[in-house]
Amino acid sequence: MAIRVLVVDDALYMRTMIRDILTNCGRYEVVGEASNGREAVERYLELKPDLVTMDIVMPELDGIEATREILSRNPSAAIVMCSALGQEALVIESITAGAKDFIVKPFTPDKVIKVVDNVLKGS
């Protein structure tokens, strides 16, 4: 059965790219998208996905805050941060907030799959 994923990023281009990578792999199914942190939390609660890919810098509510909120409702949520280059400090903050791993843009399909596979292997 495919692993259900929620993709969060304020850029449609990014969401499309991640959706394509995950869908082409065959083992993942993107069940929803969100374009800011507020939406991310709402969709998470609606859809209860197995995994979330979370952009960091977004309007309304940023990725780190959204991560915190989701984890406060479900401490075992699997969230992978998607960061742009040069945001190491923010990624570390996300990890401290509870994110399980991260990928750096621009990413290659192999990198993305390697990380999400590893995150879900642990649980």
Add this chain to the structure above:
Amino acid sequence: MDMSRYLDLFVSEARQHLQEAEQEIGKLATPGTAPAAEPLNNLFRHFHSLKGMAASMGFAAISTLSHAVEDLFDEIREDVTRASARGLAELVLEACDTLSGMVQSAADGATSFPAQDDLIAKVKAQIAAFKGAGGSPEGSAAAARTAPASAPPPAATAGTAKPPERPASVFRCRLQVDPEAELPGARAALVLRRLESVGTVLTSTPALADLAAGRFDGTLTVLLSSPEPRGRIAAAVEELLDVSSYGITEEILPTEMSERKGAGVKEAEPSLPSTIRIPTASLDHFLDTLGELITWRGSLGAAVRSKDLAAAATSHERLSRAVDRLREEVMAIRLLPFEHIVPQLNLGVRALTRQTGKKVALQISGTDVALDRAVLEEIVDPLNHLLRNAVDHGIEGPAERMALGKEPTGRLTLAVTRSGDRVGIRLEDDGRGMDGGRILATAIREGFVTPEEGEALSPQEILMLTTIPGFSTAEKTTEISGRGVGMDVVRTRIEKLDGRMWFETRVGVGLIVTLDLPLTVAVIDAFIVESGGSTFAVPSSVAMRTQLVSARSLRETRNGLFLEEASTLVPALRCDDALNLSAGRRPLPFRFPVLMFLDGATRTALAVDAIRERRELVVKPLGSPLDHLREFSGAALLDDGRIVLILDLPNLAHAAAGA
């Protein structure tokens, strides 16, 4: 294996956890604030870490108590409204206090501690109450009577469902993050998180803050305390991406330690950290300033060699400015906010209110005023004394207060303020106050003052009689309303720091004790004087003025030595006589220097043979036994390596008068 290294680490981290826990509890206990997940998670984390660290050090009693409180917060986290349960904050604070005492014992060398069965039973009863009755704080009576060792009653599970904890070991984990990895610092952060899930990270190099600041060369070293076997920890590391190599070795701790002290748990007397953390920016400033010092030293040297006075003067001026700047930077590092000693003060008051059954609300303000660490360390005991006196002797019991029309809870406020290079600490209570009349009567009766002297005393001076050594003992036996034992010690300590204290009071209304302290004790501006063949230093803050006077204006009378000034007589003393330097005593020259100072409110003159110069000195406190010499407030080194003693002029005058 060097246990002491781990002990220091354990003690300082344990104290940090307990301090932070206390702050979080303060947030919880504030009425009107909605209970929130974050403080509860933090509190859980603090006791969880403490449990792990104590277990790996072999301190079973500390670990067990911490474990109980950890379980308590685990239970509370399930339903945040439980945080406002009545009596919860007091229970947790009691646990914190007990743990602080045990940590202090550990720091002093104890390796076993008395079991805290009663306290643990109380905590478990609270847990049972949350589990069973769905939040009622009083809990089932059956659970409360259960001692931890006996079988649990059917209604409460009180944590016995968890498997017993294995003793924890300390592992040294060294990991190499793949150099090709993106965001290696973030990878390292993930490693830390993973390790935290199988144990407790004692230290990590680099620390998380360094990783966040981008300081990471690829190697992460972690000291991890964990009950898990090495294999399990290795498996956890294997799961991580981008770790190119790792090594995990178990640090073998000795299983036997000779017991050096008894296992009594004392009241915690924590001291200030002996290492400090400073922002790396400060070090950079030092380096910059050092660079300037080197540059201008070079210019000065060149100017001197080429005998160019103008250039030398410029270089010297630049050098002076750089030295001033460096001094400010170093002094700034020595400053610690008053907040550092607040937990100890709170603890002392809490313990005493429990013992005496009085109700006291302590409010401390100005906690971010920063003082020199040396000053801060010195005033902890005097402040504790003063606070305890207020609770013990000053503030009345609730019944008595209500009968007097006061609120049953006594008010005790401590306010810290800074004004220029002095710090003021004002301690005010709304208790009994001090009765000057009765104090004077006691002093006369015990022979500390004659009735005639008593007549001449100002109200302020009468209150200060309570600080005469021996007064408090006399006073206690006659049960006069006033202060208890220790006021002479408080005054001595304060004055040793070049500070002053005084009282203001209204009988039945309350007492205000004010302390005036220097911001730093480290450096003073002083006159270097000679007298009786020896050299001394006089702080310029004490000497209001220096002047040359003629030998004829010195008058020897029945009442002592006086200096004729305009048309008045000013009390005077010769430095060499006051210090009994008869060997080097010479007749005063035709014109000799005096330093004018204030002894209490009286202008007094100190006659010396010569005033050599005025300069800055780095003060070193006199250690034992020299610190008993009240005539000296410290010592300093001169450029040529000579030691000069720093004179305490008011005390010198009293000594001379007494002789």
